[in-house]
Amino acid sequence: MAVQQVTVGADEADVRLDRWFRRHYPGLSHGALEKLLRTGQVRLDGRRARAAQRLRAGEILRLPPQMAMAVKPRPMRTTPDPARAAYLRELILFEDADVVAINKPAGLAVQGGTGIRESLDDWLPFLAREGGGRPKLVHRLDRETSGVLIIARTALAATKLTEAFRLHTAKKVYWALTLGVPKPLAGEMVHRLMKEGEQMVVRDHADAQRAETAYRVLDHAGRVAALVALAPKTGRTHQLRVQLAAMNCPILGDPVYAEPKAEAAAAFHESGAQKGMHLHALRLTVPHPRKGVIAVEAPVPKAFRQSLSALSLNGDTAARVEDEA
Structure with missing residues (x-):
């Protein structure tokens, strides 16, 4: 040797x-x-x-x-499954040599874990450039959250994008359909969050971490439901879901934090609202690893739009949603 x-x-x-x-x-x-x-x-x-x-x-x-x-990394697949590769291609919103942004569908886990047989992480080799290395995740979305997810194709991109999320120079805007209407109709949610068991909770505790989110109600149906634009300033686990629940306005379909309003959710579903969690990562703006800025928007899923229509909520009120939240 x-x-x-x-x-x-x-x-x-x-x-x-x-x-x-x-x-x-x-x-x-x-x-x-x-x-x-x-x-x-x-x-x-x-x-x-x-x-x-x-x-x-x-x-x-x-x-x-x-x-x-020394042990080398696991080899990349050289023959991607054609169906998986084609499906991923349909999800791409933006791509170049350094990064690729996709519209992650609700229900697709970003990484593996207990009870998860297949995840986006398993599919990353399908997004590699010819002769390039394995793409790398630089941020996460919850399994039931849909919308913009950006992936690094190079080591430089992984370093720069990770830093952007750490320093909060990456700006995110989400839409949520809530059970109840936040009051006031615009403002900032500030809580301290920590994990208890399998859930995140609001606690005034030394181990709790500060969570900040700017929000604006874009439309509401009386006092029972609202379309809310959210711009998180921190990135805590389940942050938006826990903060809205703490305001007594949990997200429709949230399998963990919306249980106290299960009856209201059932009534919405009878009125035509769709199943599943209604949280969508609408827009992501982040500095490009080499030059300029990447601004990507993911179309609102069909089921989400159907629920807005069923509740007579206007989903066209925030064409410039980054200025709304």
């Missing part, structure tokens, strides 16, 4: 060194990497390096001989 010399590509510029190893050698523990760095067996352009050091295009990464024995 011999020493390896790897040139850092442009698509991996600005990636932390430890994350580069995690992508290329997932079998190498963080402790083992730290030892290699501490003893100078891994070097950048001939110099010692740190785990948190960010790579630059063109740098030469020296890898010791034993890296040849």
